[in-house]
Amino acid sequence: MQTGKKEEGKRQKEESTEQVEGRKKEGRARLLALLPFSLLLFTFSLLLSGCTKKDAAGPLLCHVGGTMRPVLEKLAGLYEQETGQKIEINSSDSGELLAHIELQKEGDLYVCHDPFLDVIMKRGLAVDGWTLAEISxxxxxxxxxxxxxxxxxxxxxxxxxxxxxxxxxxxxxxxxxxxxxxxxxxxxxxxxxxxxxxxxxxxxxxxxxxxxxxxxxxxxxxxxxxxxxxxxxxxxxxxxLPVPDVDAVTSATGKTYTLTPVRVTICSLRCSDQPRQARAFMQFVVSDRARAILEEYGFGVSERLRRQEYLNGRPLTPPRVRQ
CATH class of the missing domain: 3.40.190.10 (Periplasmic binding protein-like II)
Structure with a gap:
């Protein structure tokens, strides 16, 4: 009689263990079934956050040659007041800035004077370029x-x-x-x-x-x-003064540049991750309103000078670099 009870208890215990194991297997199966959906949801959330970050415009980085820094700071301040778009100015010698852009591949715009627009375009680092004014x-x-x-x-x-x-x-x-x-x-x-x-x-x-x-x-x-x-x-x-478009100088690199007029130029950079915003600020800088401010700061401006020089990296006018 006691032996029968022991066997019955043993059987119940084994059945209970099997039930527990069964529930565990069932839970794991449900988890595995939900895993693809969870991964899909996680991936979608990442994509959504990435789009939000991309759509929200951050500050534009504008590399500016030292001579042009004060007037670009003025223009950048006006643009930020009117549009909310912040412009960060990184100022140094125009040649040093070109080397920085080539090495670091960072920034959205580059404001310089001759001969650096033609040089940066020849190196394939910029997209569109405009002449703003001249300096004498x-x-x-x-x-x-x-x-x-x-x-x-x-x-x-x-x-x-x-x-x-x-x-x-x-x-x-x-x-x-x-x-x-x-x-x-x-x-x-x-x-x-x-x-x-x-x-x-x-x-x-x-x-x-x-x-x-x-x-x-x-x-x-x-x-x-x-x-x-x-x-x-x-x-x-x-x-x-040098004769415009006639007198030239040969640099230490062996390249010959037309001396005058010395153009002040702006170009959009290929490394920019905000090309649309960069283009919008560039259009503001070449506007009639900006032209008046450039003249106020001592730059020579004329309709003859203010023109687009490059489109998608291709020259629209003869480059100033002769060789």
Whole structure:
């Protein structure tokens, strides 16, 4: 009798174990059945979040050559006020910025002066490009012009401390031998006769005058315009300036560039992940309203100059790089 009860209990225990195992298997089966749906739901949520991030425009990164920084900061501020689109400005020497873009492949827009638009397009790093304005050199002097500097030959006087941009490292510097030659002067001989301060940055040599460390300098008119409260500028007579679209200079890389007019340009970058927003800001920068602001900041503007130079990487006008 007791043996029968033990066998019955054993059988019930085995059945109970089988039921538990059965429920476990059933639960695992249900989990496996739901897994594809869960993965699909998870994937959909990732895609949805990705679309939201892509649609929400972030700040545009605009690389800007130093001479153009103040006016681009003004334009970027106006654009952000009107559209809500933030523009971040990264400013340095135009050539240094080109090297940064090529190496890092980051940013949305590039504002520079000649010859860098043609160079960046030739390297396949930009899409569309426009000319905004032009820049021309002037003689920057102390307020009131105490040294009575009227023309380039006055810069050779021993009582004039002269500051110039580097003939080997800046666009204006490369123009200087031609400019001085047209005034009947040999720049190399002058640099041997006088202790001339040389720096690659026009803003730097202009600041030397503000600090009373120099009497005169050759800088872009836009650089002089920013310092009009503290310094004066003397125009260079047309006879001493390079002939537009004729005079050229050969750089250290062996490429020949047309010297004048020196264009201020803007282009959209291929590495941009917001091409539509970049194009919209570029259209604002080439608008009539922006043109008036560029003129206000000392840039030369005209309908002849303001034009699209490149479309989808293809030139619409002859490039300034001759070889």
């Amino acid at each position: 050199p002037v003689i920057l002097v102390q307020k009131g012009n105490p040294k009575n500097i009227r023309s380039l030959p006055d810069l050779a006087r021993p009582d004039v401390q002269l500051a110039l941009t580097d003939p080997n490292a800046s666009t204006l510097g490369r123009m200087l031998p031609t400019i001085f030659a047209k005034a009947g002067m040999d720049l190399n001989a002058l640099m041997q006769q006088k202790n001339i301060i040389i720096h690659r940055s026009g803003s730097y040599v202009a600041n030397l005058l503000q600090m009373k460390s120099a009497d005169a300098a050759l800088v872009w008119g836009a650089v002089a315009h920013l310092r009009a409260k503290d310094l004066d500028s003397v125009p260079i007579v047309p006879e001493h």
